[in-house]
Amino acid sequence: MAPVAHGVESLLDRMVSFSSQGLQKVDIQEHFLIVKELGEGGFGKIFLAHNRNTGQRMALKVIDKNRSSQRSFLREFSISFLLSVHPSIIECCGSAFTTTDHFVFAQELAPLGDLLSMIIPNVGIPEHAVKRCAVQISSALEFMAAKGLVHMDVKPDNVLVFDQDCHSIKLTDFGLAKVKGTVIRGKCGTTSFMAQEMCIVEISDGLVADGSLDVWSFGVVIYCLLTGELPWEDAIPEDVKYKRFVEWQSNFQMHKFPETLTKVGSGIWWMLGDLWAIDCTKRCQPSEVFKYLSESWKAETIRQGDEDPIEKSYYVQSHEPLCEASHLNTSQDSDTTFRSTSGHLVIDTSVSEFDITPEPQKYNMAEALIVFD
Known part of the structure; x- marks a missing residue:
């Protein structure tokens, strides 16, 4: 492995180790007002959320613990955090935690989807x-x-x-x-x-x-x-x-x-x-x-x-998109569906003033097979 790659591997290992020590279990409803679901993939979902303490709107990436290990979750979080200094890479808010059924980290909200x-x-x-x-x-x-x-x-x-x-x-x-x-x-x-x-x-x-x-x-x-x-x-x-x-x-x-x-x-x-x-x-x-x-x-x-x-x-808003919009990686086997255990997340439909992201639309093309290693 090249020196640069070896260096980043070591850095990620240290970041994962550090993050695991501070990973806390929280009541997501206590800290966030969940406004709506933005997308769904093979390992979890993305929600539009409103931080109750700061008032900040953000996207919460909620990953099912049955589909990802803690190490894999923290590695993705660490990579996202490491890269988020670039203006063309999504900003990671630096907040990762767990609930009973999920791993969660926060990202900046993209108002127009993907x-x-x-x-x-x-x-x-x-x-x-x-x-x-x-x-x-x-x-x-x-x-x-x-x-x-x-x-x-x-x-x-x-x-x-x-x-x-x-x-x-x-x-x-x-x-x-x-x-x-x-x-x-x-x-x-x-x-x-x-x-x-x-x-x-x-x-x-x-x-x-x-x-x-x-x-x-x-x-x-x-x-x-x-x-x-x-x-x-x-x-x-x-x-x-x-x-x-x-x-x-x-x-x-x-x-x-x-x-x-x-x-x-x-x-x-x-x-x-x-x-x-x-x-x-x-x-x-x-x-x-x-x-x-x-x-x-x-x-x-x-x-x-x-x-x-x-x-x-x-600019005609009635057009059909090529595929369904999603903030979340949908890389999964085509026979696999995400079985959500996020029933504990209560979406408050009365706070539409926070909901500035368009609803995902269905597409009229056959979806490509998606696989993962």
Whole structure:
């Protein structure tokens, strides 16, 4: 393991040890007014809460003790706290505690939910917003890499939004994060966003966690934001869209151009080609996107006419999002459902003045299979 990675592993161990000593069991209702549920995932839920002592609104990540060990919980809390100094990473409030059935820690509240809830199917979001998102996510990923960490589940669900035009977005959910150099013995993350080497990983061989895995996912996120759809379902030879993309990577002069790239601007074909380099050692850094900010990222056919239909439809509030909004990592086996034991949490529906987060909406696409290691 590289010196930087070894250093961050040691630091996390110390942070977990320190946090475990001060982890207190509290009555959540005594300290927080629970306003509403914001999201649900494989290991717990996110609630919009109002701190009774300070009056601060925040998001409480509530993790089922039956689905996570104390060490795993404290490790995620420590990673979140360590990274939260970056302006494009969600702020961890530094408060972790337990209840009878749950582990809990507090984060800043994102008023507009996540990026996924903003994506219009087969349309995406405006180009200027995509570029802002790309710049901020790029910065967050390079900061993580400098700390010796790999997110492992970069996707629109895990990017929180603070304003309609995406001037401020923040990467969140570090439940699957790994220290660089960690050997992964099974698939980890969300299938459609996984790098091709992760899609075919064998338990016997394993895969070394590296920032190039996040770079690939970052490219898929950009594509989703631009088009409102996925470039392919799985980065495997059996997937026709992915197979044709690989053929293009191998022969840029081929006559049969991959359908995937026809849906984005030709000025960023090479950018996506570098983000999705089949050989992970040749994959570019996230900051590669800066070289292409002057290019048109949307497909040229969309820009015909006097009015851009994407810009026009972006602010229509009745649109169906690509997927259900969530503050929480939904990385779980598709046959697994979260069985909540949070019946002790009483949601007070009379305090709607605190509720500024839109209700999650259902999506009209088949959800990608999600797996975890």
